[in-house]
Ligand code: AP5
């Protein structure tokens with residue numbers, strides 16, 4: 645019997661129950677229907693975005709990338725974009741106050757009710773704490789924090805070969821993951837660009853910021869028992885297989 649039909653029978657069954665019991669059953673039902681909430685951790689260029697897109701597709705949950713949200717705002721010339729760009733171009737983090745608000749607004753949208761994969765958030769301990777307490781108020785929690793582990797030596801090489809679509813967020817690599825037609829996004833046909841923050845000097849700064857401010861999250865999520873690490877130096881399909889083995 646289909647799941648929907650089962651739920652309908654269930655509802656008919658409980659239609660005449662007292663309200664408090666009915667509410668309790670509905671609450672459990674909603675919980676059951678919740679999909680996964682996943683955080684992607686890893687250095688800049690580790691492949692968080694590449695894997696998050698694949699996860700989103702496989703598990704039918706939205707891919708939420710704070711970097712993509714900022715880049716879309718920069719492209720559209722919004723006030724938020726102007727402010728974020730000052731930090732991003734230097735490889736620095738956008739201040740927590742600004743980033744947290746944007747992320748919480750995004751995950752409050754309807755499509756995120758069933759779960760999501762966060763890519764590039766949280767990036768500091770205070771961001772993680774705000775997220776945890778916002779979820780706690782809703783009786784929810786993060787299921788897994790997946791760390792895509794790639795040593796610094798591999799990173800700079802990856803970044804200089806990356807080409808990004810600023811319209812739909814797709815990423816390519818001129819050697820490893822080339823688009824079908826050079827310079828054109830496979831998914832939406834827009835022009836592919838080298839991101840402003842992918843210049844080698846900026847990448848070095850981003851790595852330093854990662855080690856100082858983001859890496860402590862590995863201990864944070866280890867302590868919560870939800871950290872899972874995958875070797876991000878493998879071929880992207882193998883990385884994905886390792887991740888789906890974890891997520892089930
Ligand atoms: P963001 O956009 O999040 O950048 P990032 O963390 O630096 O990560 P990247 O997007 O550069 O790398 P990725 O791990 O997604 O790798 P990708 O899959 O593209 O943030 C940009 C900026 O925004 C920050 O610096 C900050 O200023 C600001 N910001 C964002 N979020 C913030 C927050 N929460 N707080 C404060 N500030 C924030 O892969 C990289 C390349 O490698 C690609 O070319 C890809 O095709 C290739 N590749 C991927 N996997 C493989 C593989 N297995 N083998 C070979 N090549 C591969």
Ligand code: MG
Nearest residue numbers: 692693694711
């Ligand atoms: Mg990314």
Ligand code: ZN
Nearest residue numbers: 809812829832
């Ligand atoms: Zn595109």
